[in-house]
Amino acid sequence: MKRAVTISVNGVSHATGVEPRTLLVHFLREHLNLTGTHVGCDTSNCGACTVWLDGMAVKSCTVLAVQADGSEVTTIEGVSANGELHPMQRAFHETHGLQCGYCTPGMVMAAIKLLEANPDPSDAEIRRGLEGNLCRCTGYENIVAAVRAAASGVTV
């Protein structure tokens, strides 16, 4: 039995029906074809599915689509505007903060919110702030560097 929902995603309103059990991440990926948001685990450990829900970074594998009814969602596809990379995306590029790229969208979404909450974090605060996002490629060194670079506005 489908439930009617209205969810705004990246500024576009979607009024549609979803099964109550549909996860937000599957709604985004499979109903809206926004495949930049990834799934990496079953247990909310990895953070690859991180999106913004009404301005908060959330793991979209742990939110039902019906819970997002009436909400505004932003995914990685909605972060950059007019073909310009967001300063955080630019910082990841310039510091080599990504390798396979699979954790990257979630990492970027979490990192932007981290800086909104704490515009000048220490390295330890960056590491604690990204604890919910796992990366297996980078050893986190350049992810931390990216967030630091974005915080200080030193990207090219």
Add this chain to the structure above:
Amino acid sequence: MAIASEQSKGIGQAVHRKEDRKLLTGKGRYVDDLKLPGMQHMAIVRSTHAHADITAIETSQAKAMPGVTAVLTGEDLEFAAGVPCASNPTGEMVHPVRPPLAKGRVRHAGEPVAVVLASDRYAAADAAAMIEISYSPLPAVVTPEEALADGAPRVHEELDSNVALVLAHSTDNVDDAFAKADVVVKQTIRNQRLIHVPIETRGVVADWNTASDELTVHSSTQVPHFLRTFLAIVCGVSEAKVRAIAPDVGGGFGSKLNAYAEEFVAAAASRKIGAPVKWIEERSEAMLATCHGRAQDAHMELAATTDGKVLAMRAHYVQDYGSYLQMLTPLISQLTLLMSPGAYAIPEVDVTVTNVYTNTVPTDALRGAGRPEATHAIERIMDILALELGMSRTEVRRRNFPQEFPFTTAIGLMYDSGDYEGTLAKLLELSDSKADFERRRQEAAARGKRLGRGLSTYVEVCGFVPSDVARSALGLTPGGWESSTVRMHPTGKVTVITGTSPHGQGHATSWSQIVETELGIPFDDVEVIHGDTAFAPYGLGTYGSRSLAVGGTAVHLAATKVREKARLVAAQMLEAAADDLEFSGGTFSVKGSPDKSVTMQEVAFRAWQAFEMPEGVTPGLDETVFFDPPNCVFPFGAHGCEVEVDEETGKVEITSYIAVDDCGNVVNPMIVDGQVHGGVAHGIGQALYEGAVYDANGQLLTGSLVEYVIPSAVEIPSIQTHRTVTPSPTNPLGVKGIGEAGTIASTPAVVGAVCHALGVRDLDMPLQPETVWRAMEKGGTA
């Protein structure tokens, strides 16, 4: 080789990656992002027993569920062969046949038994839950000790025992050397079972066109060409009709260096139902059914003189193969054997490897693949020797380094180039003095912390592999070459087609740098195609830190061939002799008349027109090279770290980490550093956090990322990377490999540091707080 200028994006420059933009903006294309018309989703029902006979499979309820297209079992799908293994070290090893879907018997918990095809993943999962499988359980052997016991139940009834293979290598005078030795040290050193955990799990979309009999498979794989060959063999279809594509791949670490049951099942199911089939592995399935790694115990013994010279080594390894042979299962412990003496000139060796079947997930390559095991064992026993001799850990290492290269080990490998003293000296130069450390150690003790320092000096083997070595020394079915095409278009742009299959390593960037250096074509005008069997002639893929040394060299050689052909065309255009031309910055000019010149782009256009071609020169600039390396390459280095152990909780914090690596010449230092960072983090994971655990019945207790801890940014310290450069003589680029070095080096350095902090000989990994706390409770005599 042309020299890169300061402004260039050629070899040696820290060029930002051309791969990044799509990945940063959500425009990557991973397997799960693909949708094909009529595509059905596959869910897999897996064995709940470690060892059992299947007595009945009840599928009628599942078949009646909404959205279900088909339910298939091992009886419904015909295969021409079992899941393949491409390694037979002795040539005489029996490969037990494993059908892609179990028939009759299961041999590990998680083995695929039945599949559901349905219109979406939710419907498929619902129906899978309705399949009832009846089992008649059999006794399981979960550890090698159980498997080797007298009268143990056999994993494969058709074999005489659970011993799959014994490998051995010895020199003539080992016993004499032990008899003469001043000191003998012994220790059992364990590499626990690990799970790879790339953040993207496995996934496959198989599309079998039943009208044309063409099969297209998108798979999250490191080896699309091997996959195509094996799909043809296992599914019984012409290889010429199979296309395998690795799209963007979200990490592998060896777990995707394989051809898996699920890939064959998805292909066969697509043929059966006449529609594309998608299977995306759940994380819980990845833990339970993707191959595992390590699971090797080393019984080490060193004979030495009082001044620290090692005279001989005895090493007996016991490798847990798990229940079946995956693609390279037997190769892994063979690589351990080959690298068992590590970075030391040990004249006499006696090495055996006992490889054992158990009722667990098969083991295979995991970042480092046999070399981390070898390195951990030799590095730990060298620390123990230093402790026994009352000598510093650096000094005992230094006294056993080979002094001249190439160096042939007692195993018979020829280490191509090295300066092991150099990397160790650099590490010591970058580290605190002993006095400073001791002062900080005392300060820390006052606040309930124990400080320790550890190091490793490693050498590893990569750049797999000369094809004749693949056959004669390793018993591999394929050789070890790599292919590359460099194609110039009429407009002066370049397409590179590589047989390597990157999944994070940045080959599109590095290969473009090589082309810029060789042809003078701007980096941004080069596109790199990889991971698609429709383009490349054949490629052996990406694993074992081989891609640059073998695949990058193939790119270099193909570009060189393009340049040399272009020189002939340019000579015709300039009405000069080819020998009279100079090539610099992408331009051919006549020696002494620099105004008489043509650019590489102009030459490419002329070669495409094929007007007035020199005699015997064919149209086009499009060259393909297959490069078979003359030797492997042997990167090396010295890593050191400091840890702080909390006395109350046993928690270990790494407070500094310094890596000094030598991987020969460097194409992109930014990428090399990134590989070291990731490798070190992976090795720290093994040292401190990760371990796959089965219960006595063969049930996996670490079935999710809640129980199996991979480190987050909080657990990983800042990693300082440094280099020395000792070019490899093995290839014209002078390069080695760096993808696994960090993993190989870091695990023993971290364990050594914790043992130093606690004043113990050795500890079994992972050094989770409980293990460390118990060791402290025992008063430092673990």
